[in-house]
Amino acid sequence: xxxxxxTDNLRAxxxxxxxxxxxNSQLEILSNFFLKASKGKLTVSAxxxxxxxxxxxxxxxxxxxxxxxxxxxxxDLINNITEEKITLKxxxxxxxxxxxxxxxxxxxxxxxxxxxxxxxxxxxAAVLKKELLLKDFNKVVFSASADxxxxxxxxxxxxxxxxxxxxxxxxxxxxxxxxxxxFETKKETGIESLLLPARVIRELLSIKQDEDIRLNVSxxxxxxxxxxxxxxxxxxxxxxxxxxxxxxxxxxxxxxTGFDRxxxxxxxxxxxxxARETANIVKLSLxxxxxxxxxxTPSVGEDTVEVEAKTTGEENEIAFNxxxxxxxxxxxxxxxxxxxxxxxxxAGVFKLSGDDSFLHLIMPIRVQG
Amino acid sequence: xxxxxxxxxxxLGEIELEVSRANFLTLFKRTALLSSQDGVLTIAAPxxxxxxxxxxxxxxxxKKSVDKHVGEGTEIIFVPKTSPAEELRASGPLFETSEKTxxxxxxxxxxxxxxTFANLAVSSTNQLAYVSATTxxxxxxxxxxxxFIYGPTGVGKTHLMQAIANEVYQKNADRKIIYITSEEFTxxxxxxxxxNSTAQMKRRFRNTxxxxxxxxxxxxxxxxxxxxxxxxxxILVDNGSQIVLSSDRPPAEIKKVEKRLMSRFxxxxxxxxxxxxxxxxxAILLIKxxxxxxxxxxxxxxxxxxxEQDARSLEGALLRIMTEAEAKGVLxxxxxxxxxxxxxxxxxxxxxxxxxxxxxxYYKIKPTQIKSQKRDAxxxxxxxxxxxxxxxxxxLTYVEIGNMLGGxxxxxxxxxxxxxxxxxxxxxxxxxxxxxxxxxxxKLADY
Numbered sequence: 001x002x003x004x005x006x007t008d009n010l011r012a013x014x015x016x017x018x019x020x021x022x023x024n025s026q027l028e029i030l031s032n033f034f035l036k037a038s039k040g041k042l043t044v045s046a047x048x049x050x051x052x053x054x055x056x057x058x059x060x061x062x063x064x065x066x067x068x069x070x071x072x073x074x075x076d077l078i079n080n081i082t083e084e085k086i087t088l089k090x091x092x093x094x095x096x097x098x099x100x101x102x103x104x105x106x107x108x109x110x111x112x113x114x115x116x117x118x119x120x121x122x123x124x125a126a127v128l129k130k131e132l133l134l135k136d137f138n139k140v141v142f143s144a145s146a147d148x149x150x151x152x153x154x155x156x157x158x159x160x161x162x163x164x165x166x167x168x169x170x171x172x173x174x175x176x177x178x179x180x181x182x183f184e185t186k187k188e189t190g191i192e193s194l195l196l197p198a199r200v201i202r203e204l205l206s207i208k209q210d211e212d213i214r215l216n217v218s219x220x221x222x223x224x225x226x227x228x229x230x231x232x233x234x235x236x237x238x239x240x241x242x243x244x245x246x247x248x249x250x251x252x253x254x255x256x257t258g259f260d261r262x263x264x265x266x267x268x269x270x271x272x273x274x275a276r277e278t279a280n281i282v283k284l285s286l287x288x289x290x291x292x293x294x295x296x297t298p299s300v301g302e303d304t305v306e307v308e309a310k311t312t313g314e315e316n317e318i319a320f321n322x323x324x325x326x327x328x329x330x331x332x333x334x335x336x337x338x339x340x341x342x343x344x345x346x347a348g349v350f351k352l353s354g355d356d357s358f359l360h361l362i363m364p365i366r367v368q369g
Numbered sequence: 370x371x372x373x374x375x376x377x378x379x380x381l382g383e384i385e386l387e388v389s390r391a392n393f394l395t396l397f398k399r400t401a402l403l404s405s406q407d408g409v410l411t412i413a414a415p416x417x418x419x420x421x422x423x424x425x426x427x428x429x430x431x432k433k434s435v436d437k438h439v440g441e442g443t444e445i446i447f448v449p450k451t452s453p454a455e456e457l458r459a460s461g462p463l464f465e466t467s468e469k470t471x472x473x474x475x476x477x478x479x480x481x482x483x484x485t486f487a488n489l490a491v492s493s494t495n496q497l498a499y500v501s502a503t504t505x506x507x508x509x510x511x512x513x514x515x516x517f518i519y520g521p522t523g524v525g526k527t528h529l530m531q532a533i534a535n536e537v538y539q540k541n542a543d544r545k546i547i548y549i550t551s552e553e554f555t556x557x558x559x560x561x562x563x564x565n566s567t568a569q570m571k572r573r574f575r576n577t578x579x580x581x582x583x584x585x586x587x588x589x590x591x592x593x594x595x596x597x598x599x600x601x602x603x604i605l606v607d608n609g610s611q612i613v614l615s616s617d618r619p620p621a622e623i624k625k626v627e628k629r630l631m632s633r634f635x636x637x638x639x640x641x642x643x644x645x646x647x648x649x650x651x652a653i654l655l656i657k658x659x660x661x662x663x664x665x666x667x668x669x670x671x672x673x674x675x676x677e678q679d680a681r682s683l684e685g686a687l688l689r690i691m692t693e694a695e696a697k698g699v700l701x702x703x704x705x706x707x708x709x710x711x712x713x714x715x716x717x718x719x720x721x722x723x724x725x726x727x728x729x730x731y732y733k734i735k736p737t738q739i740k741s742q743k744r745d746a747x748x749x750x751x752x753x754x755x756x757x758x759x760x761x762x763x764x765l766t767y768v769e770i771g772n773m774l775g776g777x778x779x780x781x782x783x784x785x786x787x788x789x790x791x792x793x794x795x796x797x798x799x800x801x802x803x804x805x806x807x808x809x810x811x812k813l814a815d816y
């Protein structure tokens with residue numbers, strides 16, 4: 001294999017391809033990038049067996065071929081060299097990288113050992129706009145569980161509704177739901193319901209490209225393949241049954257209040273400092289014209305911060321894990337937030353002012369007194 | 370299903386001997402045999418990438434073993450599927466409470482709605498008190514009047530009394546129920562005298578169906594309060610209303626209480642609650658964990674119950690462990706419970722050599738290798754993990770750890786510990802470390 005390419009192009013791709021490398025895998029081949037030169041481009045792939053990522057850059061291919069290269073070393077080097085143009089060339093079991101003034105030699109592993117990312121892409125199921133993905137999925141993905149031993153909760157559910165799509169994520173303590181997400185789907189192969197790993201969505205959001213994203217689903221391989229320009233992201237579908245989220249969405253409320261998201265964000269941040277040692281418990285006291293946010297640690301101290309608010313209904317108190325509040329407040333960008341609750345033991349409902357399509361639930365923490 | 374697992378375990382056992390440990394853990398460990406019929410073996414593996422490697426690189430080994438165990442010429446098919454064992458877990462509190470909360474229709478002031486008989490753990494130490502309380506709740510004012518419960522702090526007196534209130538209220542929401550501590554009762558009496566509204570206060574207390582006063586021993590030495598209590602008492606008993614009292618000592622030992630009131634206290638049934646025994650503490654933990662939506666295993670509950678003697682500190686210990694598990698993103702098991710609880714008390718329970726041996730056994734290297742100057746990638750990783758565990762579990766100094774691992778500089782150790790911390794955050798190495806801690810170091814004998 002002999003290819004010549006622009007360093008900047010490669011650098012831009014490696015920055016996200018790197019996410020799929022598992023540097024500490026027991027399986028050495030997985031700490032490598034797979035390189036393939038053919039038809040005027042160099043394709044780089046990485047996988048940790050959970051997800052797979054691959055992308056290509058235009059290149060002058062003198063001789064086609066495949067090889068692997070230790071990912072971390074290669075990534076660090078490409079990030080540091082100033083050469084504008086580099087040439088990659090296989091020499092026996094080594095890969096040689098040369099520029100005007102530099103010359104490096106990498107140890108490689110047999111390319112056959114690298115797993116194939118997918119057998120077939122499967123049917124095209126939908127087309128997604130990047131900015132829409134950023135806007136809608138960002139509000140939802142953070143609610144998914146990081147614990148992969150509860151497969152259903154580690155995913156984001158995408159379900160077809162009468163109008164557009166609905167996306168939901170929950171880790172059993174909180175839940176995010178967004179309706180009316182506009183996917184373009186083909187009628188004959190359109191999706192009804194998909195459970196995608198939250199990690200796959202996060203990686204998708206981190207790909208720094210602006211093209212539309214095509215989603216292919218292969219039932220046979222139980223895989224979802226996202227294609228954005230020349231970049232491909234592969235993840236498996238989760239087969240577990242999703243919990244019945246509809247039944248836990250409260251239908252009424254005793255108290256409703258509205259406040260400024262930024263102001264609340266700051267208040268919770270401040271209180272979180274005092275809540276660190278008491279399981280992050282942050283208390284909200286809903287008064288007529290304000291919400292008093294407070295936290296205390298018996299051995300450290302306590303603090304209260306007032307946030308301006310307009311409350312209707314009875315005055316109420318509720319306590320949450322401060323981390324969940326911060327996650328919600330930092331993953332939304334709207335200015336005004338509406339909060340509804342009924343009793344300190346029922347899930348609190350956060351909505352965005354003037355937007356019926358989104359809601360976020362957090363399970364309160366029982367506190368005495 | 371079980372038959373399949375048996376067959377597959379046998380096959381895996383044989384494969385384990387043939388392939389490297391790395392390959393076995395990453396590729397084979399999460400496979401399962403889905404079905405075996407008509408000479409076709411269907412094997413589940415989590416992803417297409419894994420299937421690709423299994424098919425291209427290990428097919429001969431798998432085939433050989435399958436032929437031996439299932440029969441020659443068996444066809445092998447791989448399908449992408451999570452193995453069934455990985456599925457089916459609780460969905461968390463958000464999904465459990467919705468039905469529970471519907472059941473509670475409003476609740477009494479000052480009474481916690483979750484303090485019910487249903488989630489009270491009963492054992493020999495509180496059996497008698499429990500039985501009398503349920504009897505009283507069934508027929509208030511009829512059997513034992515007053516019911517006097519005493520026992521040391523943190524044994525569940527308040528829970529039992531509030532459970533009576535909740536039970537009576539559940540059955541008939543129109544009943545007038547007052548739950549009050551003796552301090553609050555004192556305040557009300559004093560307030561009433563000050564604001565000249567004693568008549569109103571009297572009417573409130575003398576018109577109830579169930580009066581519960583917690584920590585009655587605090588009325589000691591307060592004459593006016595005792596007098597008020599005495600009259601209230603008489604009227605309520607005459608009306609057939611139930612009275613329940615609690616104290617930290619038996620009535621006879623409460624000092625500075627008028628004789629006539631004392632005799633009223635012990636006029637009904639007096640029962641005591643002892644400090645909870647080990648079994649009861651375990652049961653309490655399981656109940657509390659359920660309340661927080663955690664599926665606590667029996668094993669972990671026992672570990673905590675052994676460490677914490679006082680009933681009230683059980684909940685604290687449980688909360689700490691849950692927070693820790695959440696923060697580290699790991700599952701709750703007894704070794705985590707150990708670590709958290711020991712972090713509070715004495716830390717040094719393991720010998721450093723045990724930890725080094727465990728790490729070595731886990732990664733199949735020799736202790737001399739981990740202490741050597743060699744810097745192979747696999748050795749370095751094991752060494753850094755050893756550093757991390759020694760630092761976090763035993764809180765040894767960096768210099769001590771360096772000396773133990775072949776005379777390394779303390780900055781090397783600091784770097785190692787930091788590196789592992791980072792890996793735990795980014796790669797879920799935490800699970801692996803827990804695995805190391807649990808690893809049976811007896812396997813070292815093979816080496």
